[in-house]
Amino acid sequence: DTAVSQTPKYLVTQMGNDKSIKCEQNLGHDTMYWYKQDSKKFLKIMFSYNNKELIINETVPNRFSPKSPDKAHLNLHINSLELGDSAVYFCASSHSGKGETQYFGPGTRLLVL
Amino acid sequence: GNSVTQMEGPVTLSEEAFLTINCTYTATGYPSLFWYVQYPGEGLQLLLKATKADDKGSNKGFEATYRKETTSFHLEKGSVQVSDSAVYFCALSDRGTGNQFYFGTGTSLTVIP
Numbered sequence: 001d002t003a004v005s006q007t008p009k010y011l012v013t014q015m016g017n018d019k020s021i022k023c024e025q026n027l028g029h030d031t032m033y034w035y036k037q038d039s040k041k042f043l044k045i046m047f048s049y050n051n052k053e054l055i056i057n058e059t060v061p062n063r064f065s066p067k068s069p070d071k072a073h074l075n076l077h078i079n080s081l082e083l084g085d086s087a088v089y090f091c092a093s094s095h096s097g098k099g100e101t102q103y104f105g106p107g108t109r110l111l112v113l
Numbered sequence: 114g115n116s117v118t119q120m121e122g123p124v125t126l127s128e129e130a131f132l133t134i135n136c137t138y139t140a141t142g143y144p145s146l147f148w149y150v151q152y153p154g155e156g157l158q159l160l161l162k163a164t165k166a167d168d169k170g171s172n173k174g175f176e177a178t179y180r181k182e183t184t185s186f187h188l189e190k191g192s193v194q195v196s197d198s199a200v201y202f203c204a205l206s207d208r209g210t211g212n213q214f215y216f217g218t219g220t221s222l223t224v225i226p
Contacts, residue, residue: 004156031212041151041200041218041219041221042218042219043157043202043216043219045213045214048212048213056213092157094212095212096212097212098144098145098206098207098212099145099162099164099212100206100212101159101162102212102214103159104149104156104158105156106155106156107155
């Protein structure tokens with residue numbers, strides 16, 4: 001039933017570690033996104049994939065690398081984690097085209113110690 | 114460029130009070146406009162949308178009208194409930210690759226009994 005799912009829901013790790021967050025959607029959408037939400041609730045787009053092709057690549061450190069094995073999956077790998085990476089990461093999906101509603105996952109709460 | 118400016122919070126209201134959260138936008142084309150709601154610990158959910166000027170979006174007692182002349186999309190509800198306590202985000206999607214959304218900074222609403 002779940003439309004956009006993310007794993008894990010919580011991630012607590014040490015500085016310097018490498019971690020991955022997985023996202024899957026079963027809505028038949030062809031576009032997927034990663035957002036970062038900071039402690040003040042500000043949402044920042046990080047990446048977007050359309051049909052497995054990277055189309056939005058905002059200014060984020062190159063320690064962040066998205067991977068889309070197929071249209072239904074978009075994973076986020078983070079190398080050498082830093083304290084400032086602590087945030088909530090949301091995956092979203094939509095049909096392509098202006099005005100299409102984006103559907104969000106429940107979020108992954110990342111805490112870097 | 115594209116941007117969204119929304120009323121800063123936090124907003125605290127008593128149950129059954131009238132709610133307005135202001136949202137204005139800047140866009141290079143003819144955007145679609147959205148209101149999303151984020152309940153504590155959850156992802157963003159679409160509340161309502163409007164895709165062209167003078168359209169009114171409505172859902173769960175909330176309404177917003179797309180005003181091109183004032184570049185606004187203010188959210189209103191006639192009588193708020195405690196269960197409406199959440200963070201509300203205004204967003205736009207304009208012409209461009211991948212249905213990129215531009216979000217406002219979010220407005221936190223607390224409704225007290």
